Amino acid sequence: MNASASTPTGALAGIKVLDLSRVLAGPWATQMLADLGADVIKVERPVAGDDTRHWGPPFLRDEAGNDTREASYFTACNRNKRSITVDMALPEGQALLRRMAQEADVVVENFKTGGLAQYGLDYESLKALNPRLVYCSITGFGQDGPYAERAGYDLMVQAMCGLMSITGHADGEPGGGPLKVGVAVIDVFTGLYASNAILAALNARDNTRNGTGLGQYIDMALLDVGMAVLANQAAGFLATDKAPGRAGNIHPSLAPYQDFPTADGNVLLAIGNDGQFARFCAAVDRDGWAMDARFASNTARVRNRAALLDLLRPLMRTRSTADWIALLEDKAVPCGPINTIAQAFDDPQVMARGIRRTLPRSAGDGIASVATVASPMRLSATPVSYRRAPPALGQHTDEVLREFGLDEHAIAALHQQGVV
Structure with missing residues (x-):
């Protein structure tokens, strides 16, 4: 780990984020906060970790060039974070997370609606312990409405919001039919919207002129975001009541x-x-x-x-x-x-902007470094920092627990009990 890894820098230095999210939308939001200097503590299940650690191939390679068991997917959205393992199904794990939430500024989670209440980790429970807490829930369909209890996935929402109906070649043309976008864009956009909402809530809490000093609850839904990012296509429908269709790579409002x-x-x-x-x-x-x-x-x-x-x-x-x-x-x-993506990374402009970043990792797992895509946020006074490679599972558990006041005996007991 380089010397800057533990030095708070950036626009969000001093902000502590407890990241209970998995897969893409939540981790994308918290990676943005981490890039801007927040201390993001990623909480993962013992042994298994985040689902995306196993979503391969492709996998990361060790120093000998051999595939490891860690999927590259995980590295797309977990840079600059510290990983700890906690079993929240155990009372001791729940107590530990509540202790951490008392000192956090932000909690991000993407469990099913109401899923964390049984653990005492829902907003109302944590708000009682920490009124300044900004708590962001990310679900498929939001906290209310007839679909609130349903699980939501990017592909499902791309279909439901109409995005697939305007993506691909028209029916009757070669290759015609609805298509998903080549990246899980609804998850990514939800992460972007969530991070913006979190920053707004922090400002509402801390603004020197009219800050309330209190946190708030943020309800983010993939379907809401999917509808919002239809942008001009949705505006065109609302103006005409005529649903646009698929037109390949043709722009509906510009030519050529x-x-x-x-x-x-x-x-x-x-x-x-x-x-x-x-x-x-x-x-x-x-x-x-x-x-x-x-x-x-x-x-x-x-x-x-x-x-x-x-x-x-x-x-x-x-x-x-x-x-x-x-x-x-x-x-x-x-x-x-x-x-192609390979050609894009070889493009002189992409190379000049330093889009490919390689970060060292010393986790004792044979992976010496991880290549990652640079943040597009270029701030002149408080630039993005690249402090940590995406972490190994539980790499920082003991380090973080010590910071929250646990001594070596208490940490060893948690390990022995299978809590961490």
Whole structure:
């Protein structure tokens, strides 16, 4: 562990987070808080740990290049945290977590609605011990409504909220039919919304002008988030009562804004205004297109999309992908390749921004370091810090328990009883 691992830094230095969440949405939220300097204590089940530790392949590799038993999935959302193991099914484990919650600023959990009440770890129980506590619950469908008791998963919510109905090629086209997004975006967006809500609640508690000094309860639901991130597609439906459908990579409100086959592959054109379209036409010696009444404005191009594509598709096949990018990149016409993830990590801009980070890990499990994706938050005065690699299961149990006042005898007893 480097010297900075135990040094509070960042915008949230001094904030202590008790992370009772698993899988992706909750851990994504708490990783953002950890990146910003909060001390995030990740509570995991003894022996098994977070489910995603086992969601492989792919797995992390040891120093000899061999697969370990730790799935890479876990590392996507657990950087900068300390892992402890506690069996909350045992009374001693419950008492230990309540003791920790008394000193925490934030608790994040994603158990089923009401699931923690039996352990005395629900909001009302912990609020009585710590009125300043900000408590965030993440569920599939929220704390009320007819679906409140149901378990919720990203794929299910992508389907229910309508996202899959607008993702993929249209029915009747090759490959047509609903598709999920290639990443669990509802979980990720829920994590983003949750972290924003937590920061707002902390500010409401601590603001020097009108802070209440009290925490509050945050009810986050995957379905709510799924509906919210439909963005312009939802706005279009609300304005017209007409549900949009799948249109592949075509943008419903812009043209041309999609992928095109080239002489050797594919290229992406993302023309978002009339000036860009005019510059594109000039670059390909088709100035007349920009003056054609069918294409002179974006609205006209959208309405006459089929005619425009009949002209563009054969034209785009006349050059290679690299030739199109070379032609258009200095003319302020948005154009780019459709990369694989491997190609994206090799992109000069991605490399220049330091997106790939490798963090050392000294947990005695043969994994010397873990590669991770840098946070996109770039703060000038309180930058994100990379203090810890995603931890091994229970790596910091004894360290954290000592900080909460337990002596070596008490810690040894908890180990012996199977509580930690």
